[in-house]
Amino acid sequence: MTRFTRFTRTTAFKLSLLYFAVFTVMSGFLLFYISDSTDTLMSEQVVQTVDAELKGLSDIYVRGGLRDLVDTIDRRSRHPDASLYLLVDFAGNALAGNIARLPTIVLEEADGGLRRVRYTRLGQDTEDIERQAMVRIFELRGGFRLLVGRDLGDQLLFSNLLANGLRLWLILVVIMAAITWLFVSRRVMKRIDEISATARTIMNGDLSRRLTLAGNEDEFDRLAVSLNAMLERIELLMQSMRDVTDNIAHDLKTPLTRLRTRVETVLREAEGEAGYRAALEATLEETDNLLRIFNALLRIARIESTAPGSVMGTADLDKLVAEIAELYEPLIEDEGGRLETDVPVGLKADCNKDLISQVLVNLIENALKYGRSENGELLIRLSGKEEGGRVVLTVTDNGPGIPRKDQDRVKERFVRLEESRSEPGTGLGLSLVKAVARLHGGELHFNNEGPGLSARIDLATVGDGHGDGRGRTSEKARQSLAR
Structure with missing residues (x-):
């Protein structure tokens, strides 16, 4: 009983039942309408035919008398059609016609009304077969009674055909409902069960599992694509959280240990106010460095957990690049290098202007540190263009790459190559660039130009629908990302 109850609650059973009910009601209404309309039309034709026959025979009786009427009925009775005739005298004796037997009461009620009767036709070895007909009976002068009618065999046959058709259609509806149930239960419910099984696996901790795609691009495939994108986002956020935790546990252990060692050394060895002051200043500098690391980690975490639609707006990239170039050009010239820009006027993108500014600043800072050629020449180039329906921003230097x-590997947190360990830094700059690129639906890509390194990110063009919340940057999200 429990299994039957569960079965009746399934979508497959409800859909099959719904299809069966809809098809049955529609088919019954259609067949009833056809049957009723056909029966009405055929009945009207019978009435018109009978009335026309009666009028003609009445005129013959008036003009030619009884003899002409009997001759006419005899002649018409020999035709094997659906017309019926019977002429009887005042005693009920048949004078002419093609009806062998008829209930006596029918002839006695000669009121001219239309009625349905059962009769037996005369001749052609059919006298033992009872038929149905629609007839009118009139009483003529001299006590004669005249019956004129039409056999209903064809009409009844058509009605039987419709009834058989209805029964056959109901059988087909049942079969279609069964096929629908099989289709829904085997295919649709199978896909739903797969989604449920994958969801249970993910809830058990395997965030790498994804919904399978059938490849036919139906609604389940579209749902699976959306859910897979959501799962990738969730996995990325969880991985980011684990990374932050691991980074804090491992990479911050060294500076904290160094800070503690310095304090212990000062307490043990420092003499006088000057010694303590120097130790406190070094400790304060180390603390500021730790705070910068924490703030960078928190900002990366905020960027990775932010919904893109809440921080996007339309930005003029040519003006943005011009502002950054104006800010950094004097600094680069002081370092003996030069800064070039190549961004077409009017280049726009859907992005977070503050974050893209931070990305360009980070990439320029990296180029300043590591972008010199072997002969000491420094050339940094900012460029932007539309490519493949996206806006691409590139920062290029002429260093070793x-x-x-x-x-x-260099995009991960706290990763610094051996060549860069002599330079100050935390190893978080490129991690932030990577997080911002992913927030904008793109990636951070490196390419060795030989000589030189180009770092590029791609952004959504204006009007391509990236982010859903384009141009509606929430103040809360703006403040969160700015911290």
Whole structure:
């Protein structure tokens, strides 16, 4: 009983029952309408035919008398059609016609009304077969009674055909409902069960599982694509949370240990106010560095957890690049290098202007540190263009570049290559660039130009629908990302 109750609650059963009910009601209404309309039309034709026959025979009786009437009925009775005739005298004796037997009461009620009767036809070995007909009976002068009618065999046959058709259609509806149930239960319910099984696996901790795609691009495939994108986002956020935790646990352990060692050393060895002051200043500097690391980690976490639609707006990239170039050009010239820009006027993108500014600043800072050629020349180039329906921003230098095997690794938190350990930094700048690029639906890509390194990110063009919340940056999200 429990299994039957569960079965009746399934979508497959309800859909099959619904289809069966809809098809049955529609089919019954259609067949009833056809049957009723056909029966009405055929009945009207019978009435018209009978009335016309009666009028003609009455005129013959008036003009030619009884003899002409009997001759006419005899002649018409020999035709094998659906017309019926019977002429009897005052005693009920048949004078002419093609009806062998008829209930006596029918002839006695000669009121001219139309009625349905059962009769037996005369001749052609059919006298033992009872039929149905629509007839009118009139009483003529001299006590004669005249019956004129039409056999209903064809009409009844058509009605039987409709009834058989209805029964056959109901059988087909049942079969269609069964096929629908099989289709829904085997295919649709199978896909739903797969989604449920995958969801249970994910809830048990396997965030790498994804919904399978059938490849026919139906509504389940579209749902699976959306859910997979959501799962990738959730996995990314969870991984980011784990990374932050691991980074804090491992990468901050060294500076904290160094800070504690310095304090212990000062307490043990420092003498006088000057010694303590120097130790406190060094400790304060180390604390500021730790705060910068924490703030960078928190900002990356906020960027990775932010919904893109809440922070996007339309930005003029040519003006943005011009502002950054104006800010950094004097600094780069002081370092003995030069800064070039190549962004077409009117280039726009859907992005967070503050974050893109931070990305360009980080990439320029990296180029300043590591982008010199072997002869000491420094050239930094900012460029932007539309490519493949996206806006691409590129920062290029003329330094030694990054080995291909390390290009993915340097995007992770606290990763610094051996060549860069002599320079100040936390190893979080490129991690922030990577997070901002992903927030904008793109990626951070490196390419060794030989010589030089180009770092590029891609953004959504204005009007391509990226982010859903374009141009409606929430103040709360803006303040969160700005901290």
